Amino acid sequence: xxxxxxxxxxxxxxxxxxxxxxxxxxxxxxxxxxxxxxxxxxxxxxxxxxxxxxxxxxxxxxxxxxxxxxxxxxxxxxxxxxxxxxxxxxxxxxxxxxxxxxxxxxxxxxxxxxxxxxxxxxxxxxxxxxxxxxxxxxxxxxxxxxxxxxxxxxxxxxxxxxxxxxxxxxxxxxxxxxxxxxxxxxxxxxxxxxxxxxxxxxxxxxxxxxxxxxxxxxxxxxxxxxxxxxxxxxxxxxxxxxxxxxxxxxxxxxxxxxxxxxxxxxxxxxxxxxxxxxxxxxxxxxxxxxxxxxxxxxxxxxxxxxxxxxxxxxxxxx
Numbered sequence: 001x002x003x004x005x006x007x008x009x010x011x012x013x014x015x016x017x018x019x020x021x022x023x024x025x026x027x028x029x030x031x032x033x034x035x036x037x038x039x040x041x042x043x044x045x046x047x048x049x050x051x052x053x054x055x056x057x058x059x060x061x062x063x064x065x066x067x068x069x070x071x072x073x074x075x076x077x078x079x080x081x082x083x084x085x086x087x088x089x090x091x092x093x094x095x096x097x098x099x100x101x102x103x104x105x106x107x108x109x110x111x112x113x114x115x116x117x118x119x120x121x122x123x124x125x126x127x128x129x130x131x132x133x134x135x136x137x138x139x140x141x142x143x144x145x146x147x148x149x150x151x152x153x154x155x156x157x158x159x160x161x162x163x164x165x166x167x168x169x170x171x172x173x174x175x176x177x178x179x180x181x182x183x184x185x186x187x188x189x190x191x192x193x194x195x196x197x198x199x200x201x202x203x204x205x206x207x208x209x210x211x212x213x214x215x216x217x218x219x220x221x222x223x224x225x226x227x228x229x230x231x232x233x234x235x236x237x238x239x240x241x242x243x244x245x246x247x248x249x250x251x252x253x254x255x256x257x258x259x260x261x262x263x264x265x266x267x268x269x270x271x272x273x274x275x276x277x278x279x280x281x282x283x284x285x286x287x288x289x290x291x292x293x294x295x296x297x298x299x300x301x302x303x304x305x306x307x308x309x310x311x312x313x314x315x316x317x318x
Contacts, residue, residue, distance in 0.1 A: 003053075005078070005080070005087045005108070009037070009090075013259070018090055019046070027144065029101075034053055035056065035080050038053045044237060057076065066098050067097055069097050091114075095112055109185055114132060116280065154237075158229075168266045170203050171204055171316070174206075174251045176256060177191045177208075180257065182212050183274065186254055196219075207248070210233065248262075254272050267287055
């Protein structure tokens, strides 16, 4: 069987924006099994894809020599036998030594894909990566859709969990007020106003997604709002969370990996973007509306108006 090695050490949102490029590689090598050097928890979201083979934990210290000039480790560390068909390293120029060392160890052509454009280049991340693949002879334009595919077991577990939530006849609205980057979090006053408004709407039940980086924003929300009516979804595995998202009618969140996951899962998504340029970093999905907010304008009123207009357009509020 044909084998490929794909190195992608990006966080969740970065990895999801790379999925079109990964799908393009799969389309070019449909019978290949991919060994990934990546974060195993992130790869839960594609466990159901046919190309996924072995997952090597990129956080392990055993890979450190690969980042040094002419660094070497034993080939058996990868659990795959050379030669491979190819190696694709998603990484900045500092990863060039990694790509060259892998080529030497595994006796395969190695290609470094720059993960995101420099300042002044307005291409989206998927477009930027897929143009590089096309230049390498891998057809990738237009960028394929991101395919989120947790395991069937995660889908069954998610369905059972959602089935036992209170008020099953109401539409599930998921919100995630946190983000791994504090500068990407919309004003707490805006989140408080939005949550209060949604709780007043008939036919909706709110689910609160909480991750390990969200303690501070949730503490501030607790100061101005009773969050007990919200259904807690706290620190879930990403595969299970992806399964739950497929049962949601709506998602609202900041610029975060979880927002990228919701959009790619097909949930109608409102993405609140502050300092990040959505032309480059916007989540991709069949129904995504990006709403900008500005750090210099503390009044969340204008964003609230645009959010409510979108909720009306999608039929969630009168």
